[in-house]
Amino acid sequence: MSKKKSFTLGELPGAKIWTLAFFIYLYAPMVVLVVYSFNENRRVMNWTGFSLDWYAKAFANDNIQRAAWNSLMIALVATVCAVTIATLAALILGRRNNFRGKDTSTGLISLPLVVPEIATAVATLCFFAVVGIQLGLISVIIAHTVFCIPFAFLPIRARLEGMDDTLEQASRDLYANDWQTFRYVTLPLLMPGIFAGAMLSFIISIDDFIITLMVAGAGSTTLPLYIYGMIRRGITPEVNVISTVMLAISIVFITAYWLLTRRQSVTTH
Amino acid sequence: MKKLLIAAVSSAVLSFAASGAYAAGELNFYNWTDYTPDDLLEKFQKETGIKVNLDTYDSNETLLAKLKSGATGYDLAVPSQNFLEIMVKEGLLEEANVASMPNYKYVDARFKNPTWDPEQKYSSPWQMGTTSFVIRTDLYDGDCSSLKEFFEPTGKAVGQLGVFKTPEEVMNQAHLYLGQEMCTEKNEDFKALQKLFEGQKPAVKIYSSEGTPDRIVDGTVVMSSGWNGDMFNARTKEGGTTVKYCYPKEGVVGWFDSLVIPKGAKNIEAAKKFMDFVMKPENMALVSNFASYANAIPDSAPFLNPELADAPELKVPNGIPIAFGQSCGEKYIKAVDKIWTKLLQ
Amino acid sequence: MNLPQNPATRRFLGLLPAWLVIGIFMVMPMMILLVFSFMESDPYGGVDPGFTIEAYRQILFDLNFDDELEFDPVYLIIIGRSILLALIAVFGCLIFGFPVAYYITRQERRVQNMLLYLVTIPFWTNLLVRTYAWILILSGDGVIEQPLKSLGIIENSLEMMYTNGAVATGLVYSYLPLMVLPIYASLEKLDFRLVEAAHDLYASRFQAFKQVIVPLAKPGIIAGCILVFVPSVGAFIAPDLLGGGKKLMLGSLIHLQFASSRNWPFGGAIAMLLLAFVMIALLWQLRSARKRMEESG
Numbered sequence: 001m002s003k004k005k006s007f008t009l010g011e012l013p014g015a016k017i018w019t020l021a022f023f024i025y026l027y028a029p030m031v032v033l034v035v036y037s038f039n040e041n042r043r044v045m046n047w048t049g050f051s052l053d054w055y056a057k058a059f060a061n062d063n064i065q066r067a068a069w070n071s072l073m074i075a076l077v078a079t080v081c082a083v084t085i086a087t088l089a090a091l092i093l094g095r096r097n098n099f100r101g102k103d104t105s106t107g108l109i110s111l112p113l114v115v116p117e118i119a120t121a122v123a124t125l126c127f128f129a130v131v132g133i134q135l136g137l138i139s140v141i142i143a144h145t146v147f148c149i150p151f152a153f154l155p156i157r158a159r160l161e162g163m164d165d166t167l168e169q170a171s172r173d174l175y176a177n178d179w180q181t182f183r184y185v186t187l188p189l190l191m192p193g194i195f196a197g198a199m200l201s202f203i204i205s206i207d208d209f210i211i212t213l214m215v216a217g218a219g220s221t222t223l224p225l226y227i228y229g230m231i232r233r234g235i236t237p238e239v240n241v242i243s244t245v246m247l248a249i250s251i252v253f254i255t256a257y258w259l260l261t262r263r264q265s266v267t268t269h
Numbered sequence: 270m271k272k273l274l275i276a277a278v279s280s281a282v283l284s285f286a287a288s289g290a291y292a293a294g295e296l297n298f299y300n301w302t303d304y305t306p307d308d309l310l311e312k313f314q315k316e317t318g319i320k321v322n323l324d325t326y327d328s329n330e331t332l333l334a335k336l337k338s339g340a341t342g343y344d345l346a347v348p349s350q351n352f353l354e355i356m357v358k359e360g361l362l363e364e365a366n367v368a369s370m371p372n373y374k375y376v377d378a379r380f381k382n383p384t385w386d387p388e389q390k391y392s393s394p395w396q397m398g399t400t401s402f403v404i405r406t407d408l409y410d411g412d413c414s415s416l417k418e419f420f421e422p423t424g425k426a427v428g429q430l431g432v433f434k435t436p437e438e439v440m441n442q443a444h445l446y447l448g449q450e451m452c453t454e455k456n457e458d459f460k461a462l463q464k465l466f467e468g469q470k471p472a473v474k475i476y477s478s479e480g481t482p483d484r485i486v487d488g489t490v491v492m493s494s495g496w497n498g499d500m501f502n503a504r505t506k507e508g509g510t511t512v513k514y515c516y517p518k519e520g521v522v523g524w525f526d527s528l529v530i531p532k533g534a535k536n537i538e539a540a541k542k543f544m545d546f547v548m549k550p551e552n553m554a555l556v557s558n559f560a561s562y563a564n565a566i567p568d569s570a571p572f573l574n575p576e577l578a579d580a581p582e583l584k585v586p587n588g589i590p591i592a593f594g595q596s597c598g599e600k601y602i603k604a605v606d607k608i609w610t611k612l613l614q
Numbered sequence: 615m616n617l618p619q620n621p622a623t624r625r626f627l628g629l630l631p632a633w634l635v636i637g638i639f640m641v642m643p644m645m646i647l648l649v650f651s652f653m654e655s656d657p658y659g660g661v662d663p664g665f666t667i668e669a670y671r672q673i674l675f676d677l678n679f680d681d682e683l684e685f686d687p688v689y690l691i692i693i694g695r696s697i698l699l700a701l702i703a704v705f706g707c708l709i710f711g712f713p714v715a716y717y718i719t720r721q722e723r724r725v726q727n728m729l730l731y732l733v734t735i736p737f738w739t740n741l742l743v744r745t746y747a748w749i750l751i752l753s754g755d756g757v758i759e760q761p762l763k764s765l766g767i768i769e770n771s772l773e774m775m776y777t778n779g780a781v782a783t784g785l786v787y788s789y790l791p792l793m794v795l796p797i798y799a800s801l802e803k804l805d806f807r808l809v810e811a812a813h814d815l816y817a818s819r820f821q822a823f824k825q826v827i828v829p830l831a832k833p834g835i836i837a838g839c840i841l842v843f844v845p846s847v848g849a850f851i852a853p854d855l856l857g858g859g860k861k862l863m864l865g866s867l868i869h870l871q872f873a874s875s876r877n878w879p880f881g882g883a884i885a886m887l888l889l890a891f892v893m894i895a896l897l898w899q900l901r902s903a904r905k906r907m908e909e910s911g
Contacts, residue, residue: 015720016717018713018714018717019713019729022790025787026732026790027732028751029744029747029787030739032747032750032751033743033747033750043755045750045753045756045760084631085635086632088627088629088631088632089632092628099622101629105633108633108637111636112636114844114892116845116847116848117845117848117850118848118868118869118888119644119848119868119885119888119889120640121869122868122871122881123644123885124639124643126646126650126878127642127646129660143639145639146635146639146640149632149635149636182617207738207739207740207741207742209742210850210851214869214872214873224740224743227743227746228742231742231746231749235746235749240750243743243746246740247739250735250739251739254734254735254739255731
């Protein structure tokens, strides 16, 4: 790297500034959103002073509390269901084995990722109408479980694929039965993947809007639905407050996920 | 530690399932946005111990679509008179036997046993009002004396017009403007309607049924579809002093919204209690003071915001026709749907 | 506790819950929607029994008010707009995202990780919230127009909200991370000695870029384009919030049929059409991936 030093494609002309602009574009809207949540004025874009009043107001609002509680519970139940189903499936599909139907099964599990959300939403609505399941919490939880499965499945399978099976074999050599091997060897090794899958499912569920919009019924308003209702009605800093809280939740979870998978890749290498 | 966590989570989930939305002592109320005063719900809870959960919708069409798609579990909803008839016909409502309720005696005789619910089996009165359009007198020059200004906008209204997102009420305004019968089934009429709305579209900035007071007050639009009570609130409570609710010579659309109990309601007794509760004059006054519409309980007058008494928004001038929306036949509904879907393309 | 010994039984039991849940609550609903799209619509919502292809015919030919069948471009316009806006989103993401992905690969490991983390965060945050943020930016008293107005640079509103441009901006913003990540993944494997070698052979900078980098990044670019195209073409939030309800896209058209127009068969037919577009895009990707595999032997 002597005379060719002038040629550094890695520093494509302006790539640095471009990247900087990119990150500004990516984050500026969120910063604006957060900043204006501290506006005291009812007209959100009319800055008149710093205030925490809208936070106090939002946190004291019964309907917001109820929506938050709904969101949390739906996400929790859907995550538990999705992770259980995904773990079972990953234990079969994540091993280096081949059997008839393996590709089909993997394809089926990724189906919710492929189908456009709005199509899933209206199809699920029609299904509930045909089967006669009332729209409400149950219908929302079912729908969320379905589209959380692939998000739970992928990290768990990745973890399994990266795991070597010497420990499991050692366990069997020591006359542990299958269940004991699973419980005391496989599962602990798999845990980071399961946690990662749970984080993703949780975020995906708590953020979901379109499917929830179509299949929600009495008493199952979630935070995103509540925010949507508020936006349509006219915007106040209160919308920014809830939005900021939702951003914070997502960022905390995705950071946890990030740290988890990074530690995982460090330990496997 | 782990066991503790599992126990905590599962007990939370269980209590969630049990407390759920359907538990006794809760009422799921599905109403239009900005139509339900908090103090009314609080008072109801204080008196009866029943907690009211509120969900909102933006139009009669949305309400009907939601109920038809099986969103049962709502204990109360508030359709307008024409959609109430459809819901009765489609078997979407529980009987409430309002006529036998103690506070029914307060209802104005003119509104007892109305045509849309002749035996007062299903519905109790909520609010009534009119639909027309509004202008900003400081930003728009016309005097809004004709629907022509709304449907064929000129000058500063072009590109600054807000129209409702669903067709029902605007369609009725169009019938008034074009001198057509309500529920017309004539093909020429449909063609004229289609031409009218497509001519209006280039001037339209937004199709939306919610947030109209905000948009007219902050100047996002200078002319907009609107309900009279909303616009009273925009002028008085939101400081839009130059907001004018228009009474075009062709007329305004009238509506009467009622409380009903959708089929599949989980808490019919509580819903009936609420209906009765609302018919009490001081309670009905809470609703009118919040939403700023007229009501069918004359004895509520002493409790009303005095400004409402002589608000121009609530007084239709003499000689201005009021046309009430009707429940129309299938051909009409399909034609309107077609016109509207094509319009929004 | 003992687990079943037979591997086939084990497989069956392990996969059964996933098959059941996705089969019943995902595949079956799709079938039902397909069936509904061939039924007659009930004017008040739902479907009436009876087989008809009216919902599909309606996409191209509609009965006019004289009861004559005529060609009707309205829905073609919506389809066209959806595809066009989705392509604009793809293109915008590519232009904006490619140099960034490239830049990231050229950083040291720690910085790379940090930057990737920053790229993924928006992807995992609420789409509705992020689109809402654009209302604050684009609206008449938003953060762009307010300073311009107070400085006297503009007098009247720039009217950025409720336009196709606003929708496209929202789409690009929504799905940008989906473009950057796959391109990064394929560029990461790029051996930069190749680029230097190309330059040694007196290739110009542009040639080196075209001949070396682009082919290597191609799988990532294709994957990114598909990942952006699929959600964009069925988008609902951006056209709804930023388009003012008068620039329908396929997603909003479907939603409208179920949420207020109550024409389920037509909504179902459009959903099937959308699904077909997505499948075509995916098959195309699969085919090009397979072709690459064959080429590389």
